Amino acid sequence: MTRNAELVPPSPRAMRLGLVMSFLLMLFALGVFILSLEAVRTPNDDGYRVDVTASGCEPNRLEVPAGQRTFTVVNRSDRAIEWEIVDGVMVLAERENIAPGLRQPLTATLKAGDYAMTCGLLSNPHGTLHVVAGESDAETPALSTTAFVGPLAEYRVYTTLQLRKLHRSAAELRDAIAAGDLEAAQQAYRDARRVDLHLAMPIGLFSDLDQRLNAHAADFEQRENDPAFVGFQRLAGGLFEQQSTAGLNGAAEQLVADVDTLTARLKSASIPPAQLADGSARILETWLDHHRDDDAIGQHDLADLVALTEGADKIVSLLSPLLESQSPATLHTLEANLAALQRDLQADADSSASRSAADDADLLQATRALARSLTGINPALTLEG
Structure with missing residues (x-):
């Protein structure tokens, strides 16, 4: 039988080389981690990062190109906060109830101009969002504004x-x-x-x-x-x-x-015609911002959702004729998701039993689906915010 070869201890030179390689790998990993954090501060596939502290926004002034932009809002304060993009007194986009230490994405289509950013507490100073026109951005022909006169x-x-x-x-x-x-x-x-x-x-x-x-x-x-x-x-x-x-x-x-x-x-x-759908989606998303997946939905919150859905139903009925001619598939999905949410709400109203966690989860899922469908209306109608 052949004897096993004896193990040869590594040489001091090999050990030093191993230590150097391990150190370099640690530096590389640390660099990747830091770059991943810094990347959200500058334009990239993930958008733009805004940190909200107890006293305001960091950065307090942000410059982005016109068009559809995604912002990552990070709550670095010790309480839940909201972040809005405001044109004068008109809200263009918002995200509410971001818990401490968490981040939420917000996507908005913006025209060139200057906007305000609310930064957490309503008493905090506003930040500035400067949107620059992009010369290379291709513009999609929009549906004639006369099409929206009736709605x-x-x-x-x-x-x-x-x-x-x-x-x-x-x-x-x-x-x-x-x-x-x-x-x-x-x-x-x-x-x-x-x-x-x-x-x-x-x-x-x-x-x-x-x-x-x-x-x-x-x-x-x-x-x-x-x-x-x-x-x-x-x-x-x-x-x-x-x-x-x-x-x-x-x-x-x-x-x-x-x-x-x-x-x-x-x-x-x-x-603005673009706010009919986007604004309706935003108010459903705001309701969702205040309802985590593990939180029970109370009767007052349920009544609020019923009323919000009734308001969204009106918007859908107004825009349905335009969607029927421009994008029947978008309309089909929208009506299906609206009907599903309405069925869930009606089932809750008809039931005398207490709500379960599964009932709440189904309701949240149906509400998210309707909100997503509403955000698809403007692209289908070539509407800009």
């Missing part, structure tokens, strides 16, 4: 009627709170909130009004005690969590005033 006119009638309902319900809510009638105030709140969410798309175009009407306590420095925290979330906390009308008179008065302001703005402003 926009019909939507103006719809918003006018909804605003009347909202003003009436908000006034009833204010009066019930002033009278200390909790039951009447709760019902008036439900009526007003439903209409508010039917109008979530046009309300969401106005950053200041949207913040007063729909911001959450976590968006403010002093949370529930912040004097700037008014609107539906403030009222819901008092009426349903505390079961009291005490201390809500100011918020109810402000609500009526904000509805009046909204009415005046929508009367004189025209809604």
